[in-house]
């Protein structure tokens with residue numbers, strides 16, 4: 001299908017090749033996205049994602065004909081008024097195919113809510129954060145299943161809990177922290193529904209897509225489904241859930257440990273290890289950020305362009321979009337190499353998945369599966385210690401594969417790598433193995449990890465920073481993200497050392513105060529905070545900071561549940577103590 005406007009937009013790059021795999025629906029929406037950018041005078045905030053989220057009122061064919069018939073100026077842009085009118089006439093507002101819904105298990109003042117939170121300000125705020133589930137819970141409109149070609153939203157049977165604002169659909173890894181919060185809020189059924197939706201997606205796709213939109217179906221996100229199931233099982237002891245989940249988890253496990261996701265590397269002794277990497281099944285601009293991605297690759301050759309698009313989509317699969325972590329030169333998006341990296345965090349998540357499957361199989365009395373996954377976890381732990389661990393530095397480093405010294409073997413379906421190197425850069429992901437319970441042998445080495453974290457410069461007055469580099473990207477300094485903060489706290493808590501436990505509690509206290517003071521100032525929970533300063537929200541990246549916000553709310557509730565807050569301990573930034 002050709003759509004006018006898109007050609008114009010891309011004509012600067014010569015020949016127009018539409019990405020393979022893009023449906024007529026996405027092609028049309030992306031063309032409108034490009035037209036909106038071209039015809040805007042820059043006075044309005046422009047979000048490319050908006051244009052791939054708008055539901056069609058009529059068929060794709062009718063809408064495309066109407067779009068092609070719009071008047072165009074000499075320079076081939078559509079007059080803003082005409083475009084605006086067209087969008088109003090042919091589309092609903094983005095998000096209108098999600099219907100606000102009050103979960104049945106929501107209670108505005110739940111019984112026995114956070115009994116250990118005794119400070120009055122903290123209690124009042126915790127109840128407000130709890131109340132936000134009402135604003136974030138939606139049902140997918142029946143029209144989506146009825147007319148799937150007129151929506152990019154994927155149909156789902158159970159209520160979805162969205163992160164918030166521009167993220168008005170279910171997301172994969174966000175859901176883990178949403179579920180932790182829902183469980184504190186006593187909303188076990190809603191939590192189970194969130195899991196059920198994700199399991200249905202695995203049945204459909206063989207993996208959990210990044211989010212519940214058609215334009216997310218060619219990549220996943222950090223694999224935490226088994227953790228979600230473990231969290232709900234911990235509360236309910238519901239074996240039916242485990243039975244239903246088992247074949248689904250095995251399917252998801254195969255996705256992450258086969259094909260391009262799995263890499264075979266040889267260590268210094270010549271022993272082979274299997275580890276995984278992120279790998280999006282996409283080498284075109286991301287539809288939801290099409291105009292941005294096309295802009296990034298300007299002037300590149302076709303093959304270099306495809307490579308960069310692939311690494312952009314792969315960075316989105318990692319959850320860290322974007323970060324200096326994936327950039328060869330540590331600062332420029334054009335040097336992304338995401339798919340040539342064996343990431344520490346992904347392998348810690350997969351180790352955790354293996355342990356969870358082993359645990360579930362044990363409960364279900366399936367010894368074959370239990371054994372298989374006990375061995376898989378041991379193998380991965382060994383691989384992580386041989387390849388990613390750095391004894392001198394007391395932490396784990398991402399490994400960079402030599403771009404040319406590897407080959408993909410069709411016979412055993414795996415990439416074999418001959419040359420690789422640890423890249424010794426400081427990221428909070430270097431410490432995620434703590435959370436997964438992977439620790440070096442011996443108390444001295446174990447304690448060294450805690451010291452390394454303390455000395456890393458990442459632990460700051462208002463949380464843990466993502467990196468030490470301020471690149472303007474959102475997964476870099478000085479931003480701190482709730483999921484990372486939560487995993488670091490849990491990892492330190494589980495380390496078995498008093499210093500670790502004290503650090504965990506202190507980070508939690510600093511984080512909660514900062515989230516609270518920011519809430520008082522802007523009236524909202526946000527997706528990321530500034531680790532350097534209590535009460536300051538984060539910034540940077542390809543879109544404006546978003547409010548809502550699913551995982552931040554979940555972590556607040558979960559930390560308040562874990563540590564409580566005494567009545568006499570002030571709930572305010574330390575430098576503001578005199579004010580109150």
Ligand SMILES: *[C@@H]1O[C@H](CO)[C@@H](O)[C@H](O)[C@H]1NC(C)=O
Pocket residue numbers: 020021205217218281282
């Ligand atoms: C994207 O994913 C969908 C669904 O899994 C699949 O049908 C399609 O072939 C994929 N596209 C590409 C370009 O791989």
Ligand SMILES: *[C@@H]1O[C@H](CO)[C@@H](O)[C@H](O)[C@H]1NC(C)=O
Pocket residue numbers: 038073074075076077
């Ligand atoms: C295209 O032409 C229209 C009408 O002449 C003008 O208002 C607009 O600024 C032009 N846009 C660009 C990008 O040159």
Ligand SMILES: *[C@@H]1O[C@H](CO)[C@@H](O)[C@H](O)[C@H]1NC(C)=O
Pocket residue numbers: 155156157200
């Ligand atoms: C909803 O549930 C029904 C019955 O279990 C199932 O057949 C259908 O595939 C589900 N729909 C979606 C969108 O998952």
Ligand SMILES: *[C@@H]1O[C@H](CO)[C@@H](O)[C@H](O)[C@H]1NC(C)=O
Pocket residue numbers: 258259260410411412413
């Ligand atoms: C290779 O992996 C793909 C999925 O990545 C799978 O569909 C295919 O069956 C595998 N082939 C072999 C020979 O294992």
Ligand SMILES: *[C@@H]1O[C@H](CO)[C@@H](O)[C@H](O)[C@H]1NC(C)=O
Pocket residue numbers: 037291292295296
């Ligand atoms: C395209 O990139 C340039 C810098 O390379 C930037 O100034 C401009 O705002 C970008 N445009 C869009 C639409 O992203």
Ligand SMILES: *[C@@H]1O[C@H](CO)[C@@H](O)[C@H](O)[C@H]1NC(C)=O
Pocket residue numbers: 246247250366367368369
């Ligand atoms: C154990 O699980 C595997 C994988 O799902 C399955 O093939 C096998 O039949 C199960 N064994 C028993 C005894 O249930």
Ligand SMILES: *[C@@H]1O[C@H](CO)[C@@H](O)[C@H](O)[C@H]1NC(C)=O
Pocket residue numbers: 460461462502503506507510
């Ligand atoms: C706790 O965090 C604050 C703020 O960064 C810091 O000043 C203090 O030294 C920390 N205390 C401990 C015991 O780590």
